[in-house]
Amino acid sequence: xxxxxxxxxxxxxxxxxxxxxxxxxxxxxxxxxxxxxxxxxxxxxxxxxxxxxxxxxxxxxxxxxxxxxxxxxxxxxxxxxxxxxxxxxxxxxxxxxxxxxxxxxxxxxxxxxxxxxxxxxxxxxxxxxxxxxxxxxxxxxxxxxxxxxxxxxxxxxxxxxxxxxxxxxxxxxxxxxxxxxxxxxxxxxxx
Numbered sequence: 001x002x003x004x005x006x007x008x009x010x011x012x013x014x015x016x017x018x019x020x021x022x023x024x025x026x027x028x029x030x031x032x033x034x035x036x037x038x039x040x041x042x043x044x045x046x047x048x049x050x051x052x053x054x055x056x057x058x059x060x061x062x063x064x065x066x067x068x069x070x071x072x073x074x075x076x077x078x079x080x081x082x083x084x085x086x087x088x089x090x091x092x093x094x095x096x097x098x099x100x101x102x103x104x105x106x107x108x109x110x111x112x113x114x115x116x117x118x119x120x121x122x123x124x125x126x127x128x129x130x131x132x133x134x135x136x137x138x139x140x141x142x143x144x145x146x147x148x149x150x151x152x153x154x155x156x157x158x159x160x161x162x163x164x165x166x167x168x169x170x171x172x173x174x175x176x177x178x179x180x181x182x183x184x185x186x187x188x189x190x191x
Contacts, residue, residue: 006158008114010035014157015134021127024161025171027178028126029117030141030186032057034154037106042096049092049109053081055149057118057185114156119186122175124168126159144186 006029014021032055034048081089095101119141123129133139145155162171176191 004158006160008156008158011152011155011157014130018127018131018134021130021159022161023125023127025124025166025168026122026126026159026161027171027175028121028123028130028157028159029178029182029184030119031114031117031156031158032150032154033110033113033156034151036109037103042093042102045096045102045106046093050081051151052154055151057145057148057150114158117158117182117184120175120178120182120184121187122171124171126161130157130159141186 009020011030032052034052036045036048039045039048080086084092092105095105121129131137133141136142162174166174172191179187179190
């Protein structure tokens with residue numbers, strides 16, 4: 001799948017076939033998306049949405065001074081999936097029960113998931129850097145995801161090799177711009 005000039009593939013595919021990752025400088029991003037468009041049973045889609053909601057990736061910050069320690073995190077919506085009222089959840093159920101509206105719901109849900117990466121990084125060589133993540137070398141990303149109980153099959157990675165006209169020193173600038181705009185929750189520091 002290609003979107004916004006990023007080449008998207010599931011984590012499970014890329015970790016098995018790293019030769020599909022360009023061995024070039026570039027930017028990459030990770031998103032959480034449970035591919036609900038492939039599920040035909042509306043009840044199974046609802047279960048998948050509920051599971052997605054429970055494993056939401058949220059931002060956490062820790063601030064310390066001589067006198068105070070403050071932990072700040074993004075507020076998770078209520079226990080009700082996505083914080084929707086019972087009436088709105090019934091609308092979701094209705095949309096999922098009809099094939100045409102189910103397709104539209106899935107498209108919009110997918111768009112929302114891909115708008116919010118939980119991690120954005122840069123690499124002088126995308127293949128080497130992503131393999132570092134996959135093999136947990138110089139990266140705590142998979143451990144963080146394990147702690148959040150995000151299933152591997154719901155992780156998608158988008159890669160974009162940068163144009164050869166850019167200098168390698170420009171890639172971190174592009175990464176930082178994306179991070180500051182998207183504010184991905186698992187990025188420990190910008191740039």
